[in-house]
Structure formats: C-alpha cells, structure tokens
Amino acid sequence: GNSVTQMEGPxxxxxxxxxxxxxxxxxxxxxxxFWYVQYPGEGLQxxxxxxxxxDKGSNxxxxxxxxxxxxxxxxxxxxxxxxxxxxxxxxxxQNTGGFKTIFGAGTRLFVKA
Amino acid sequence: xxxxxxxxxxxxxxxxxxxxxQCAQDMNHxxxxxxxxxxxxxxxxxxxxxxxxxxxxxxxPNGYNVSRLNKREFSLRLESAAPSQTSVYxxxxxxxGLSTDTQYFGPGTRLTVx
Numbered sequence: 001g002n003s004v005t006q007m008e009g010p011x012x013x014x015x016x017x018x019x020x021x022x023x024x025x026x027x028x029x030x031x032x033x034f035w036y037v038q039y040p041g042e043g044l045q046x047x048x049x050x051x052x053x054x055d056k057g058s059n060x061x062x063x064x065x066x067x068x069x070x071x072x073x074x075x076x077x078x079x080x081x082x083x084x085x086x087x088x089x090x091x092x093x094q095n096t097g098g099f100k101t102i103f104g105a106g107t108r109l110f111v112k113a
Numbered sequence: 114x115x116x117x118x119x120x121x122x123x124x125x126x127x128x129x130x131x132x133x134x135q136c137a138q139d140m141n142h143x144x145x146x147x148x149x150x151x152x153x154x155x156x157x158x159x160x161x162x163x164x165x166x167x168x169x170x171x172x173x174p175n176g177y178n179v180s181r182l183n184k185r186e187f188s189l190r191l192e193s194a195a196p197s198q199t200s201v202y203x204x205x206x207x208x209x210g211l212s213t214d215t216q217y218f219g220p221g222t223r224l225t226v227x
Binding site (some may be wrong): 005032033034036041042044046047049051064089091093094095098099100101103104105106 | 119155156203212214218
C-alpha cells in the first residue's frame with residue numbers, strides 16, 4: 001500500500017543554519033506530494049506542493065522537488081529562523097479508486113536563537 | 114472569511130458516552146474530511162465526503178459515523194466512546210477533492226476518553 005516515511009525528529013538547529021528534512025514515499029501511479037506545517041495549538045497549513053514529477057514547490061524560502069526516480073520529496077531551507085519552529089508533515093494524495101491521503105509521522109523542528 | 118471552524122476545542126468523555134464533533138467551512142468547498150492525529154503516527158483519514166450527499170470510509174472508520182448536513186457542514190459522531198479514541202481530531206476541506214488540491218484544516222478538537 002501507499003506510505004510516507006519522514007526522518008525522525010526532533011531536529012534542533014541554530015538560527016541561519018541549513019535545513020533538510022527527508023521524505024520518501026511508496027505509491028502506485030502518480031500521486032501529488034505536499035509539505036504541511038503545524039504550529040503549536042493550530043491545525044495544519046500548506047507549506048508547498050508538487051503535483052507531477054520534477055516539479056519544484058517553493059514558499060517562504062522552503063523548497064522541495066518531486067523526484068520520481070528516488071521516490072523522494074525532501075524539504076530544504078537555506079537559512080532557518082526561530083519562527084520556523086514547528087512540526088512538518090510530508091503527505092501524498094491520490095484520487096484513484098477513492099480519495100487517499102497518507103501523512104508521514106511528522107518532524108518537529110526547534111530553531112535556537 | 115473564517116475558513117474551517119470546529120467545535121468544541123476540548124472535550125472529556127467517559128467510556129461509553131456519545132458525542133458529535135462539528136465542522137463548518139465557508140469557502141464553498143465541495144469536499145470535506147475528518148482526520149485523527151496521534152503521537153508518532155501523523156494524521157489518518159477517518160471519513161470523507163467528496164460532495165454534498167456522499168460520504169466514504171477512510172483508513173480508520175471503525176467506531177465513527179459522519180453526516181454531511183449540507184455543503185458547509187460535516188459532523189463526526191462517536192456513538193460509544195472508547196479510550197482508544199483519545200486523540201486530536203481535525204476537519205479539513207478542499208475545493209473539488211482532486212489529488213492536486215490543497216486541504217484547508219480547522220484548529221482541531223482535543224478529545225480525551227477516560
């Protein structure tokens with residue numbers, strides 16, 4: 001079946017450090033891939049998405065590229081800020097034979113000043 | 114424009130009690146979803162409604178029922194709550210239920226079953 005695997009956290013970085021959060025997936029067909037972010041006490045909100053192979057999603061300095069050959073969608077940011085501290089979820093969505101959405105377990109990021 | 118709203122924010126139940134979680138969206142979206150979030154497991158889809166008048170099971174439907182009351186509202190009912198249903202519940206919506214659509218989430222309901 002479909003699955004999403006994210007690197008385990010928590011990840012602790014100093015401000016202005018480079019961030020990578022790994023995400024790999026298994027799926028039949030051609031899913032869409034998403035990164036959602038959850039701030040404390042809130043619901044998830046979209047960070048970025050890519051809907052076909054080789055697409056790059058980007059937002060607020062974050063980027064991720066849909067790599068079908070390695071079934072990956074790693075999240076990167078060149079210089080993190082304290083305000084980026086949150087939980088990040090990788091997810092895939094398909095709508096073949098019914099709606100399917102699979103979330104990774106989430107990676108908590110702490111950024112220190 | 115409030116987006117997706119959920120009530121209540123917090124609830125404590127005793128085993129065997131029933132309750133309904135309410136969700137409403139004001140974005141004129143066709144599709145709505147109920148998820149549960151458990152530590153270390155991400156979000157799992159309980160039920161979804163692709164459009165008004167339709168509902169379908171997700172990954173973990175046992176112990177739950179849903180009602181799509183109208184285009185705006187989608188409720189989740191626990192008929193006989195169990196401790197295993199202690200979780201944070203999120204409602205979400207998206208425009209057409211396409212796999213490319215972004216989902217918009219409510220703030221969540223934290224449920225504890227004793």
